[in-house]
Amino acid sequence: MVVNSFKEVKMKVAKDSTTNESVSSVLAAELTLISTLLIAAIMLRHFNIVLAIVVILGLVLFFTTNMPLMPKIKREQDDSLEKMVFYAVLTLGTLITIIYWGLN
Amino acid sequence: MNELIPLMVIIPIACGLLLNLLHKKDTAIKILAIVVAIVLPIIPLLSNYGLHYFGGHAPLIENPILLETLPSQISQSALAIFHPAITYSYESLQKLFIFVLGIVAFFAIFTSLNETKKVSGPYMFLMFMGTAAVTALLLSNDIFHMYIFFEIAALCQVGIILVSSTKENYETALKYMILGSIGGPLLLLGIGFILGAVGSVNISDIIYAINQNLVNPFSQTFLIGFGLILFGWLYASGLPPFHTIKSSIYSKALPHSAALLQSFTVVTFIAMGLVIFRIFSYLPFLKVIILVFSLIAMILGVTMAIIQTDIRRILGFLAVGELGYIGIGLGIGTTLSITAGLFQAVNEILITALLFIGFGTVFYLTNSSDTKKLGGLITQNPKIAIMVLLGGFAMAGVPPFNGFQSKLMIIESALKAGFPEISIIAVLVSIVTFMVFMKAFYSVYLKPKPQDLSIVNENIPKSTILSIAVLLIICLIIGLFPQLVTDNISPFVAGLI
Numbered sequence: 001m002v003v004n005s006f007k008e009v010k011m012k013v014a015k016d017s018t019t020n021e022s023v024s025s026v027l028a029a030e031l032t033l034i035s036t037l038l039i040a041a042i043m044l045r046h047f048n049i050v051l052a053i054v055v056i057l058g059l060v061l062f063f064t065t066n067m068p069l070m071p072k073i074k075r076e077q078d079d080s081l082e083k084m085v086f087y088a089v090l091t092l093g094t095l096i097t098i099i100y101w102g103l104n
Numbered sequence: 105m106n107e108l109i110p111l112m113v114i115i116p117i118a119c120g121l122l123l124n125l126l127h128k129k130d131t132a133i134k135i136l137a138i139v140v141a142i143v144l145p146i147i148p149l150l151s152n153y154g155l156h157y158f159g160g161h162a163p164l165i166e167n168p169i170l171l172e173t174l175p176s177q178i179s180q181s182a183l184a185i186f187h188p189a190i191t192y193s194y195e196s197l198q199k200l201f202i203f204v205l206g207i208v209a210f211f212a213i214f215t216s217l218n219e220t221k222k223v224s225g226p227y228m229f230l231m232f233m234g235t236a237a238v239t240a241l242l243l244s245n246d247i248f249h250m251y252i253f254f255e256i257a258a259l260c261q262v263g264i265i266l267v268s269s270t271k272e273n274y275e276t277a278l279k280y281m282i283l284g285s286i287g288g289p290l291l292l293l294g295i296g297f298i299l300g301a302v303g304s305v306n307i308s309d310i311i312y313a314i315n316q317n318l319v320n321p322f323s324q325t326f327l328i329g330f331g332l333i334l335f336g337w338l339y340a341s342g343l344p345p346f347h348t349i350k351s352s353i354y355s356k357a358l359p360h361s362a363a364l365l366q367s368f369t370v371v372t373f374i375a376m377g378l379v380i381f382r383i384f385s386y387l388p389f390l391k392v393i394i395l396v397f398s399l400i401a402m403i404l405g406v407t408m409a410i411i412q413t414d415i416r417r418i419l420g421f422l423a424v425g426e427l428g429y430i431g432i433g434l435g436i437g438t439t440l441s442i443t444a445g446l447f448q449a450v451n452e453i454l455i456t457a458l459l460f461i462g463f464g465t466v467f468y469l470t471n472s473s474d475t476k477k478l479g480g481l482i483t484q485n486p487k488i489a490i491m492v493l494l495g496g497f498a499m500a501g502v503p504p505f506n507g508f509q510s511k512l513m514i515i516e517s518a519l520k521a522g523f524p525e526i527s528i529i530a531v532l533v534s535i536v537t538f539m540v541f542m543k544a545f546y547s548v549y550l551k552p553k554p555q556d557l558s559i560v561n562e563n564i565p566k567s568t569i570l571s572i573a574v575l576l577i578i579c580l581i582i583g584l585f586p587q588l589v590t591d592n593i594s595p596f597v598a599g600l601i
Contacts, residue, residue: 022411025543029410032536036403036529043525070411077348077408081279087345088286092335095393099331100324102389 030070034063108151109194110158112202113240115140115147120232127225134217137228141213144235145206148199161189182318187306192243197446197596200589201374202239204450205367208457209235211571212364215461218567219360219468227267231364234260238368241375247295248305250379254291254340257368258284261353264365268358276356280349283339291336297329310383321386330384334393337380341373342424343431344400351420359464362416363457366423373427374449377434382600391437398431402533409540415463416473418544419456422499422537426452429530433514436521439601444513446593451506451582455498458575462492465568466548471560475544480553485564489549491572496545498579500538506582
C-alpha cells in the first residue's frame with residue numbers, strides 16, 4: 001500500500017517538467033509530515049496515555065489509507081481565496097467552540 | 105531622556121509623510137530616507153528605559169496632591185491606579201527589537217534606493233510608516249492603541265505589495281486585505297469584550313483587575329475576548345490558517361520589501377503574543393493552544409517549502425515555519441524557553457532579511473525566481489552565493505551562527521520542561537530546513553545554467569552586497585556572543601513569569 005502510494009506521487013506531480021526533483025521533494029515532504037505528526041501526537045501522553053495510543057493508532061491508519069498526503073495538502077494550501085477563507089472560518093469556529101463551550 | 109520614546113514612532117511617520125510630499129524629487133527623497141533610516145536604530149540606543157504618558161496624564165496615584173482633592177470613591181478605588189493616557193513602555197526587550205528592526209529597515213531602504221531605477225516617495229512612505237506602526241506595537245501598553253497600529257501595519261503591507269511591480273501582486277494584496285477584513289474586526293471585537301469587562305484597554309490595568317479579582321477572568325465575556333484576540337494574533341503573525349497568504353505576500357513583494365515585511369510579521373507576532381501571554385496566562389490551556397498552532401506552522405511551513413519551485417515562495421514558507429520556533433518558546437512557557445523564543449525572533453528577523461536580500465539578487469539579475477528556469481549563477485557573483493549559503497546555514501541552525509544558538513536553547517528548554525517530542529520535531533524541522541535550502545541553493549547557483557536564461561542586469565549594486573555582508577557579520581557575532589542578545593531579553597522575561 002505504501003509503495004503504491006509512492007508510485008501515485010509520481011503520477012500526481014507528473015505535469016511538472018522536473019519530475020525527478022518534484023517527486024523526491026513530495027516524498028521528502030510526505031515523510032516529514034508523517035513523522036512530525038506522529039511525534040507530535042505522542043505529546044498527548046501528558047493528558048492521557050490511552051488517548052495518545054488511540055490517536056497514534058488512528059493516525060497510522062489514516063496515513064496508510066490516505067497516502068500520498070502531500071498532493072492533497074498542496075491542493076488545499078494553494079493561493080485560492082475560497083480555501084483560505086474556508087480554513088480561516090473553520091479555525092475561528094473551532095477556537096471559539098473549544099474556548100467558549102469547552103470551559104463551561 | 106524619556107522624550108525619545110515617542111520619537112521612535114513619530115520620526116518615521118513624519119519622515120514618511122514628508123517623503124510622500126517630495127514625490128518625484130529623487131535626490132531629496134534619497135537623502136532624507138537614508139538619514140532617517142540611519143537615525144532609526146540609533147534612537148533606541150540613546151533612549152532611557154521608562155514609561156511615557158501621552159498628554160502627560162499619569163495615573164492619579166502618581167500625583168498625591170491631586171488625589172487628595174478627589175472624592176474617596178475615586179481616590180480609594182482602582183480608578184486611582186488605572187492609566188488615563190495611552191502609555192508607552194520602553195524596556196530592554198523593546199530596545200533590542202526596535203534596534204534590530206531599525207537595522208533591517210535601514211538595509212531594506214538602502215537596498216531599495218539603489219536597486220530601483222526610479223525612487224518612489226509613496227513606496228518609501230509605506231516602508232517608514234510600516235516601521236513606525238510595528239515600533240508602536242512594541243512600545244504600546246494599550247491594546248486598542250495596538251489595534252490601531254496593527255491595522256496601519258497591515259495596510260502598509262498591502263500598499264508595499266501593491267507598489268511592487270511583480271506578477272500577481274494586486275491579486276495577492278487584495279486577498280490579504282479580504283482576509284484582514286476577517287482578522288482585524290474580530291480582533292477589535294475581542295478588545296471590545298475586554299474593555300466591556302474591565303473598563304480599560306491598558307494592559308497593566310487589565311492584569312491588575314484580574315489579579316485583584318475585580319473581574320471574573322473565566323467569564324464568558326473574557327473567554328470570547330480571548331478567543332477573538334487570539335484569532336487576530338494568528339492573522340497578524342501568519343500562523344495557520346494564515347500561513348499561505350503570509351508566504352504569498354512575501355513572494356509577491358520585491359525582495360528588499362519582503363525582508364522588511366517579514367520583520368514586521370515577527371515583531372507583530374512577539375508584540376501581540378507577549379500581550380496575550382501577559383493578560384491570559386491564567387488560562388490553563390493558553391500554552392497548549394500556542395504550542396498547537398506553532399507546531400502546525402513549523403510542520404506545514406517546512407513541508408510546503410520543500411515542494412515549492414519559486415525561491416521567494418520557498419523563503420516565505422520557511423519564514424512561516426521559523427515563526428513556529430518562536431511560538432514554541434512562548435508555548436512551553438518557562439523562563440528559558442521564552443528567552444529562547446525571543447532570541448529566535450531576533451535571529452529570524454536578521455537571517456530572513458539576509459536571505460530575502462541575498463536571493464533577491466537572483467531576481468535582480470534574471471527577473472525570475474523560478475528554480476526550474478535558473479542555474480549556474482555562482483559564476484555571476486560567487487561572493488554573494490557564498491554569503492547566501494552561510495545565511496542558509498544560519499537559518500538551518502548550523503554552528504557558529506545565531507540560529508544555532510537560539511534553536512539549541514529552544515531544544516534545551518523543551519527537554520528541561522519535559523517535552524522531548526518538541527525537541528525531536530525542532531531538530532527534524534531544522535534538518536529539513538537545511539535540505540530545502542540546499543535544494544534551492546543548488547537549483548539557483550550550482551545547477552548548469554539553462555541556455556535560455558537571460559541576464560537582465562549585469563552588476564549587482566554594491567549597496568546590496570554590503571547589506572548582505574553586514575547582516576551576515578551580525579548573525580556571526582550574535583552566534584559567537586549570544587549574551588549580547590539574551591542579556592537584553594532575560595530581565596524582561598524574568599519580570600514576565
